[in-house]
Amino acid sequence: MFQGKNFLKEIDFSREELEYLIDFSIHLKDLKKRGIPHEYMKGQNIALLFEKTSTRTRSAFTVAANDLGAAPEFLGANDIQLGKKESVEDTAIVLGSMFDGIEFRGFSQQMAEDLGKYAGVPVWNGLTDEWHPTQMIADYMTLKEEFGELAGRTLVYCGDGRNNVANSLLVTGAILGVNVTIASPKSLFPDEKLVKMAEEYAAKSGAKVTVTDDAVKAVENADALYADVWVSMGEEDKFEERVNLLKPYQINKELVSHIKGDYIFLHCLPAFHDTETKYGKDVAEKFGVEEMEVTDEVFRSPQARQFEQAENRMHSIKAIMAATNGNLFIPKV
Template structure:
């Protein structure tokens, strides 16, 4: 059962539990679209801790809390003393005594684990440098909405293979039976221990997990292509290095033309597909490229599902909050 549990990383949950969350997210989306109330957390107070800036995660947790009948309170990096003047343990105990649940988005996985250890209320990981579990429920929810099933589908991630999104994608896929290929330069291959762990899960689920530098052969039978920014938060000094490494892994028309069947495009956003951002203009001025991990043509193509995926962050986060804190009757999960 889910009640009272933290949601910190995918490996804490079984395939049945992750699939339940995906299906429940789809159900809550249907209720939302039909205007049917679902205030499973009515009267609760939810703390939103943000060390890192956010558009989708903050918006998703805020709207999800409101839809569930709870009151969200945002605390940014400059609002609290977390880990600075006050230990994580002490902060967790204080916040846990006042709030019914805590979301954390920041750098350290150890910090969110400690919050979960000491708070005494459910803690939800909105992103750390190692894992992005709430994103995964939305991502695989989007895949299931488009194909009707997950087992045996193939998702190809193109880009930085050792960031939090890549980690979460192939671990989650391995657990629930989705074939995941990480197409990345060898310098950015994921951690070998994590790959070994994924292979263990894959033996049980029947998934195929592949790590390769050959992006052209990887994408031919893909059901979904997925990419992320080339430079993660906190690594802004690495733009030139990443551009040089990852240009061959850009999702563009030449690459998508290699796919032999129906497919969708996923991106967890924000995306550098044009120069309509400060970063985009800066990269154009310094390095002479106007598109990075995905071209504008592909970003706007009929296969693109990144905005459905972004909306699904809210529905999936709502599902996670509800099952861990809503005293729901779940006969099997």
Template sequence: MFQGRSFTKEIDFTQNELNYLIDFAIHLKQLKKQRIPHEYLKGQSICLIFEKTSTRTRAAFSVAASDLGATADYFGASDMQMGKKESIEDTAKILGSMYDGIQFRGYKQSDVEALATHAGVPVWNGLTDEWHPTQMIADFMTLKENFNRLSGLNLVYCGDGRNNVANSLMITSAILGVNYTVASPKELFPDSDLVELAQSYAKKSGATITLTEDIKQAVTNADAIYTDVWVSMGEEALFDQRIKQLMPYQVTQELFDLANEDAIFLHCLPAYHDTLTNIGQEIASKYNITEMEVTDEVFRSDHAKQFDQGENRLHSIKAIMAATNGNLFIKQLD
């Protein structure tokens, strides 16, 4: 059912398959906490390609491979000839002949899909400029852990509504029956073709997809408020523009108080909530602000679940790797 399949974007899997991965990730988390071995990939070798830097994705794939009994080799942007002296197709064929699975974190969605087409082994998208599918299993796993359900929940995303995380959240919500609202300036609404795709999934799942510039209306009765950095990797020159556009969409305690009483805060990290980083200090010096997409008060509140969410990257990635490459018995889901 899953064996041998790649995961390059959310629509690679059905609603039932995504729900299975979420539930399986929760199960693997329980095994990890109880120190029960689960070496579904024992003896395998995994290739980790990172064109973009990473903390959570690299750590999660490395530990996931180890927990599953596999070894993992890391390749940074300067470690490979892929796309420079050797085509992606040729690289994929070589790596696929040596490794049992490949993770790719980089810029172009077409690159990870080319790897998946030619490698002959499962390829997992650790992030591209368009999609972030492995993050989604962790995000919706965190929602299910907190609410014991997904269908009918109200998820609100505040900020840049057309980045890879926002795109993935919208499509995954639509598939899984989660009501999704983007609160952002109109110029940062998601692409209309993507909205149309989300609406087509929402009709089947019963979800609603809403785009609005009214941040207060958006978060009223929210079960989860999600935000991300205002400037994505590769867009650092846009800090000034993004701050002016998105400061009204900052997640403050006053804003969070409009959500449901048991609402949670989510962030895929890293977050600019203080000045304890070099970038945070630069922003404070240049723009006279100490917090960006979320205030430190919300980030450190009891409602904040971003570190559970971050840990869940491990368990969700483990579920994806095991399901697609572990020769598990999985009954027909659809």
């Protein structure tokens, strides 16, 4: 069921399978905290292919592989020839003959799919321009840890509604029975085909899918507020446009005051909540904006769970790798 399977996008898995991965992540986190070994992939070698840089994804895959008894090998953008001097198919065949599993973090979803098609070993998507499936297991794991159950909870995403995180949150939530609202400018609404897909999943799970440009109304019943950077990797030339367009969707004290009940704040990081980064300083100097998608006040508030969420990247990635390549006994789900 999981063994030998790729993890490339959420829609390749059933609700029961995604729920299993979330619960298994929580279990492995407990084992880690109690110092109980869980070397389900002892003796394996794992390739980590990174076209796009990362802090959390690289760290999470490295620590997860080590905890599982596997040896990770990092291959950065300057180390691989994917689609440049060597075809994806040829690269996949070679790496698949040497490694027991391959992580890919890059731009093209098709490249991830092709790696999975030709490698002959499990391929895990660490992020592409279309989907961010490993992030989703961590995100909904964090939500379940906080509230106990997922079904019927409401997650509200504020910002660029067409990026990979928004896509994945919308569809994964719909599969899991979580109500998901995307609050963004109309020009940045998710693709209509994606929304329709989410609505079809929601009809089966009982979830509600909402896309709106009214941030205040969107957050009223939120259990979780989610922010992401206003400018994704590869779109740095659009800073001014995005800053002006997305200011009304900033998660700040005024916006959260409209939430009727208790809530948590989530962010996949990095976050531009102050000017302690080069990007933050540049934006402040050029556009007079010292906080972008979330204010420092909300980022540091008691509701903030972004660092627990970040830690959960490691536990959830460990669960994904172990389930697909760890020879586990997993009852049919």
